[in-house]
Amino acid sequence: MRVHTILTSAIFLLLASLPSPARSASVVRRSTLCRGDSIAVEDASGDVLVSPSGNFSCGFYKVATNAYTLAVWFARSADATVAWTANRDAPVNGKGSRAVFRRTDGSLVLQDFDGHVSWMTNTSGTPADRVMLLDTGNLVVSDAGGSILWQSFDWPTDTLLPYQPITRYKRLVSASAKGLPYSGYYNFYFDSNNILNLIYDGPEVSSNYWPDPFKQWWQNNRTAYNSSRYGSLDRYGAFTASDHTWFNASDVGDAGVMRRLTLDYDGNLRLYSLDDVDGTWHATWVALPRQCDVHGICGPYGVCSYLPELACSCPEGFVPSDASDWSKGCRRREFYDVRCGEPVYFAEMPGFDFWGFDFNYTPGLTMETCRKICLDDRDCQAFGYRMGTGECYPKITLWNGRAPDIVKQNIFLKVPTRIKGLKPAVLEFHGHACTVHERNATSVGSSYFEHVRGNKINFVYFYSFLAAAFVVEAIFIAVGYLFVFRADPAPSGRDEEG
Ligand SMILES: *[C@@H]1O[C@H](CO)[C@@H](O)[C@H](O)[C@H]1NC(C)=O
Ligand SMILES: *[C@@H]1O[C@H](CO)[C@@H](O)[C@H](O)[C@H]1NC(C)=O
Ligand SMILES: *[C@@H]1O[C@H](CO)[C@@H](O)[C@H](O)[C@H]1NC(C)=O
Ligand SMILES: *[C@@H]1O[C@H](CO)[C@@H](O)[C@H](O)[C@H]1NC(C)=O
Ligand SMILES: *[C@@H]1O[C@H](CO)[C@@H](O)[C@H](O)[C@H]1NC(C)=O
Ligand SMILES: *[C@@H]1O[C@H](CO)[C@@H](O)[C@H](O)[C@H]1NC(C)=O
Numbered sequence: 001m002r003v004h005t006i007l008t009s010a011i012f013l014l015l016a017s018l019p020s021p022a023r024s025a026s027v028v029r030r031s032t033l034c035r036g037d038s039i040a041v042e043d044a045s046g047d048v049l050v051s052p053s054g055n056f057s058c059g060f061y062k063v064a065t066n067a068y069t070l071a072v073w074f075a076r077s078a079d080a081t082v083a084w085t086a087n088r089d090a091p092v093n094g095k096g097s098r099a100v101f102r103r104t105d106g107s108l109v110l111q112d113f114d115g116h117v118s119w120m121t122n123t124s125g126t127p128a129d130r131v132m133l134l135d136t137g138n139l140v141v142s143d144a145g146g147s148i149l150w151q152s153f154d155w156p157t158d159t160l161l162p163y164q165p166i167t168r169y170k171r172l173v174s175a176s177a178k179g180l181p182y183s184g185y186y187n188f189y190f191d192s193n194n195i196l197n198l199i200y201d202g203p204e205v206s207s208n209y210w211p212d213p214f215k216q217w218w219q220n221n222r223t224a225y226n227s228s229r230y231g232s233l234d235r236y237g238a239f240t241a242s243d244h245t246w247f248n249a250s251d252v253g254d255a256g257v258m259r260r261l262t263l264d265y266d267g268n269l270r271l272y273s274l275d276d277v278d279g280t281w282h283a284t285w286v287a288l289p290r291q292c293d294v295h296g297i298c299g300p301y302g303v304c305s306y307l308p309e310l311a312c313s314c315p316e317g318f319v320p321s322d323a324s325d326w327s328k329g330c331r332r333r334e335f336y337d338v339r340c341g342e343p344v345y346f347a348e349m350p351g352f353d354f355w356g357f358d359f360n361y362t363p364g365l366t367m368e369t370c371r372k373i374c375l376d377d378r379d380c381q382a383f384g385y386r387m388g389t390g391e392c393y394p395k396i397t398l399w400n401g402r403a404p405d406i407v408k409q410n411i412f413l414k415v416p417t418r419i420k421g422l423k424p425a426v427l428e429f430h431g432h433a434c435t436v437h438e439r440n441a442t443s444v445g446s447s448y449f450e451h452v453r454g455n456k457i458n459f460v461y462f463y464s465f466l467a468a469a470f471v472v473e474a475i476f477i478a479v480g481y482l483f484v485f486r487a488d489p490a491p492s493g494r495d496e497e498g
Pocket of ligand 4: 237238247252
């Protein structure tokens with residue numbers, strides 16, 4: 001009996017250490033919270049709100065050991081894909097945190113272990129009567145008559161659901177890495193011209209990359225004259241917006257499919273359909289079929305190419321700034337500053353492009369004139385030059401690098417003469433951009449949370465605990481299997497209490 005108890009606890013711990021909420025037989029199925037009701041983080045695996053049709057769940061979602069968010073997820077997707085997160089940049093502790101629909105003031109409040117309110121709906125002082133998870137995936141606070149006082153559809157994170165509009169006041173913000181909830185640098189929003197845009201909005205630079213930034217809005221089949229700024233996906237898989245942006249899912253017309261439009265952590269906007277049978281997602285539309293067209297993915301001086309897998313590399317003479325995070329790009333192997341007035345020469349990168357950050361643009365120049373413009377400007381780091389048309393693009397910084405596919409132009413990089421014979425067209429230090437970003441939010445050591453205070457993860461601590469966590473998980477899995485093969489199926493923590 002004692003062995004049974006130990007094994008059951010082991011299973012429970014194993015379940016509790018999985019990155020997504022475990023679904024077990026003892027799930028409390030309710031779709032409504034009344035005033036005074038609450039959900040404790042300790043019941044994360046069992047106590048969730050479920051929409052009436054069972055397609056969505058809402059509750060505590062584990063992002064790492066001891067780090068939880070309040071989230072709405074697709075109940076039928078194999079990995080419980082999150083559609084909305086309340087506190088994406090401020091997860092709460094795995095012990096003592098609670099989501100409370102306060103009896104006193106009618107706000108739904110997320111309290112951390114120390115009582116600190118990390119997030120709340122601003123419905124204090126309203127006649128708020130209940131919190132409901134609707135079949136659409138919308139979490140709403142409504143009054144007794146059913147009027148909506150607050151809804152999660154007004155606070156999107158990185159995903160739009162069918163009939164959840166994107167408007168003037170809402171934008172999608174990507175996650176910072178696969179499986180991590182934290183806000184990243186990519187945004188999907190209506191710009192001041194009323195056009196839906198994708199932008200890389202990083203700490204150093206920002207640049208738009210969809211629709212085609214080379215073209216004017218009318219050339220992209222958009223209109224700037226409808227200022228209503230409204231776009232939405234319907235249940236048949238068609239997206240339309242006031243700026244004439246429209247696209248259809250490849251399975252358009254099928255209304256029985258669960259869909260989501262997500263601005264992924266890699267900066268691409270994708271429409272997905274859920275496969276009912278195995279619970280996996282299939283992309284049915286993508287904004288940028290070529291991932292290297294997404295800006296910012298390889299950071300400063302980084303070059304994006306397909307080798308044939310998508311990869312970031314550094315030009316010869318440069319080394320990765322952080323080999324574990326290619327979005328930080330490359331830095332010079334031998335430090336120099338072109339602004340210091342040393343003698344310089346220009347090293348050629350045939351067929352390459354570093355998109356944007358031109359401080360000037362002049363067509364019809366000879367290469368010598370273009371070279372002189374860059375030479376004479378101390379801030380000029382390089383210039384792009386297009387043979388034939390003589391287009392000259394002196395550049396103030398080098399981002400959005402792309403290796404040659406169709407030779408369009410050449411880049412000439414300013415290099416001090418003391419660095420001899422540099423061949424920046426030779427790419428070094430290849431790293432796979434995607435695998436780098438695809439670090440799973442695996443559960444980590446329990447002291448992890450201590451270092452999450454504030455908004456950002458301290459990745460030094462984060463990764464040093466990963467190794468330990470793997471070992472611990474391996475032990476749990478081994479013990480878990482032992483138990484599964486010996487005893488009756490699917491016990492849970494809740495059964496254990498009874
Ligand atoms: C509630 O109001 C505060 C302060 O105005 C604001 O920062 C916060 O984003 C609001 N939260 C929600 C969920 O409305
Ligand atoms: C705009 O629409 C026209 C006609 O449908 C099409 O031929 C063209 O390729 C579209 N342009 C872009 C940039 O999508
Ligand atoms: C502007 O866009 C909205 C939403 O798509 C649409 O209902 C409306 O008719 C448009 N207005 C004009 C003048 O095209
Ligand atoms: C997109 O789907 C809608 C139906 O939802 C259809 O009316 C429209 O013609 C489709 N557009 C294209 C280009 O397939
Ligand atoms: C729930 O999902 C099933 C299939 O996954 C679908 O047939 C049904 O229409 C969905 N319900 C709602 C309300 O969207
Ligand atoms: C992330 O998890 C998936 C399955 O959950 C696994 O296949 C993949 O190898 C993991 N990636 C990393 C980098 O650990």
